[in-house]
Amino acid sequence: MGEKFKTGLKFTKNFFETGAFVETNRKVELEICNHIPAHENAVIVEFGMGHGNITQEILNRMSSTSKLYAFEVNPDFCAHVGQKIKDERLTIINDGAENLKEHINEKLDGAISSIPFSFFSKEKGSAIIQNVHDVLKEEAYLSQVLLTKFNFKKFQKIFDDCQLLKIQSFPTYYIYHCKM
Numbered sequence: 199m200g201e202k203f204k205t206g207l208k209f210t211k212n213f214f215e216t217g218a219f220v221e222t223n224r225k226v227e228l229e230i231c232n233h234i235p236a237h238e239n240a241v242i243v244e245f246g247m248g249h250g251n252i253t254q255e256i257l258n259r260m261s262s263t264s265k266l267y268a269f270e271v272n273p274d275f276c277a278h279v280g281q282k283i284k285d286e287r288l289t290i291i292n293d294g295a296e297n298l299k300e301h302i303n304e305k306l307d308g309a310i311s312s313i314p315f316s317f318f319s320k321e322k323g324s325a326i327i328q329n330v331h332d333v334l335k336e337e338a339y340l341s342q343v344l345l346t347k348f349n350f351k352k353f354q355k356i357f358d359d360c361q362l363l364k365i366q367s368f369p370t371y372y373i374y375h376c377k378m
């Protein structure tokens with residue numbers, strides 16, 4: 199059974215947690231990572247690692263001295279990526295994005311998220327975005343992928359500079375690139 203097919207089955211089984219039936223595609227992986235800094239000693243977080251497809255692309259773009267902290271609520275997905283990606287720059291955190299500040303007390307050079315905001319309460323979603331805003335360095339980006347553009351306003355309320363991009367594929371994705 200192919201890796202993508204197995205991932206699809208696991209995403210579907212956990213639909214109310216993943217918010218998706220399939221892993222995001224290559225176009226999304228490339229676009230969402232466009233603001234990942236390549237400089238030395240960057241600190242980056244990812245929310246919603248899933249089976250690690252975006253995680254791998256972030257690692258591809260980071261320098262050898264940088265660090266990636268990847269948050270994922272599903273313990274099976276954490277174990278899967280822990281087996282699949284052996285990279286000392288990656289720390290997997292089996293916890294929700296809402297607990298960012300309990301794990302990281304450094305300023306961030308970038309944040310990448312694919313967590314399903316449409317399934318969160320307004321309060322939970324806004325708190326996650328605000329927490330990232332609080333710890334991002336100036337000029338650093340929070341980039342989010344979603345299947346809808348309906349959550350864009352939540353990001354615009356917190357970040358001054360937000361760009362909305364449509365990815366032409368099936369399904370259609372929207373990427374929000376946000377900075378202060």
Ligand SMILES: C[S@@+](CC[C@H](N)C(=O)[O-])C[C@H]1O[C@@H](n2cnc3c(N)ncnc32)[C@H](O)[C@@H]1O
Nearest residue numbers: 215216218221222246247248270271294295312
């Ligand atoms: C749409 S999937 C994206 C997975 C993968 N990054 C991709 O691009 O296909 C969303 C992922 O977020 C995880 N997730 C859901 N709520 C979360 C939260 N509060 N914090 C961290 N991860 C969460 C789900 O378990 C799932 O793996």
